Amino acid sequence: MVDPITVNTNAGETLLRFRDDVVHDEPAVTLDAFLGQTNATAVRLEAGDDARELLEHLGQIALVEISFPTFRDGRGYSAARILREAGFEGELRAAGDVLVDQIPHMRRCGFDSFAPEKPVDAATLTKLLALYPQPYQKAADARVPVWKLRHG
């Protein structure tokens, strides 16, 4: 999906979603709480949490929310890729200090939903998402890297 759908959740958050399924409305629990109780379907990872601890439970999870305490803290990019590399297909949400200029990279790492603390300008985002014709690397999205275009 190229352009996001903007939705307002029951909790009053504004979400930018690159998915067309319904928003998962069960509240996300902490990693500790999740590992301690077996029936939760939504988890919130803090920046320092180890995403790998979720890998054996991916089948039951519909939403992982990854927190960005400041836009400078890039740990969540690796967490997202780890989950996608392991086959996670549920909603992957970046929440917190998420800036519009970061969303294209986050999309490449597998995020498909965004809950930025401060509003994101939709026109700027659309422009940024269309800016780069092709990436140099393979990542967690479907975009085809330049080397693949060169060599088939």
Add this chain to the structure above:
Amino acid sequence: MYRYDEYDQSIVDARVEEFRDQVERRLSGALTEDQFKPLRLMNGLYLQLHAYMLRVAVPYGTLDSRQMRMLGHIARKYDRGYGHFTTRQNIQYNWIKLADAPDILAELATVQMHAIQTSGNCIRNISSDQFAGAAADEVADPRPWAELLRQWSTFHPEFTYLPRKFKIAVIAADEDRAAMRLHDIGIQLLTRDGVLGAKIFVGGGMGRTPMIAHEVKDFITADHLMSYLEACLRVYNRYGRRDNIYKARIKILLHEIGVDAYREQVEAEFAAIRDLGIDPPLAELERITAMFTGPDFASDAPDTVDRADPDFAVWLDQNVAAHKQPGHAIVTISLKPIGGIPGDASADQIDLVADLAERYGHDELRVTHAQNIVLPHVRKADLYVIWTALRDAGLAEANLDLISDIIACPGLDYCSLANARSIPLAQKIGERFAGRQRELGELKLKISGCINACGHHHAGHIGILGVDKKGTENYQLLLGGSGAEDVSLGKITGPGFDEDGVVDAIERVTDRYVALREADERFLDTYRRVGMQPFKEAIYG
């Protein structure tokens, strides 16, 4: 040399547009300075004491005459008529206006250049051996690998908000001309059973806690290089410290958890990702390598040089190195004239050097980490005309690797973090030792204006560190460092000095060296043989 195809060009062009938009949003107030800062930094735009500074990437230090002329044009049109070549083989301009920056990037893009990731907490410009493709001692040209890394690291989506900046160097010879082991990742190409591969070193760096990189992988072939490096970076991105910027480099992570624990984590990560299709096919390395086959050297170029002119002969012995091809030579053009600013070049000098490369040098130039320029492929028969032209432009200082070939950071003249001035000190040292530098032989002197070590003082045979002593500029002296294959970190001699005092102290050190040296021993070797004590006695009495 590497040439962009339509894909490379479209990416660099898109970057210009993106940055133009970011600058407009900043100028309109839509972005705060705090939000704009990481964006401009990823385009090499720093705010210094007096103005913006723009750092332009020279990937692995290689450029052609057209690109070099563009650097001169930018110096003339947007700066004050000069540029400053840096220790990471880049060039920076010190007097840039924010509103001009997008136009500068657009001009650079017309000659396949950019300022992408020349600062910020991301993977920086990949550096390499300035003699690559010309040196007799290399197992292969390291630059195709460096170009592969350039593409992989450009806008890497996962590694753009690392704990700290990340520097990678690639070499392919046992002689290390790129300070490889003082990089976050150092890569040395070598062959094993006839196959070309890489040895990977991790965790080197300077700054306030200098460290030498550890060997983490003894051999990795090209088909898994990217996935292995992604594993190295991912472990760092997840576990590198973010609570204190002075402890955020990967060297601190390795120091805290130990090299074996780091290696184990990398191996586990590598096992998880190595088969996910991250690595480009070998055909991509082959495509790039084909562009680095080098010029067609004349096989009948005469191998002798007329040494009749004594000044020329001095330069020949000091600044000209052996080339792998008979009848050819490698010329290092010193940007360290006695009394000048190390690494600075005027727009006219930049143009002249470009002309020489075009006429006599197969159109190739290199920037060295010691802030000099190299003509990697010239015929011996042309050396004298080249020297004459350089001499007339003030570029024929015969001081490569001598005490006046100083690496110096910008220091207090430009830098807001500085404790002390570096440039005037470099000028004084050059003037004091100009007459006897040849007698002293190889002696690498490096100056930093503060503990951040931009001037590589830890790696100087003689290093100088600017410190603040009760509000006055003070200098500490270090001895015994090296950034080459015999890498080591310098040790502080003792109490510091004022500006003239440190020049006097260096003179006492070099006098003692001359008294102690055996045969052709370099200063560094004498120091290693006799230790600090005799020099301490010479300095402090």
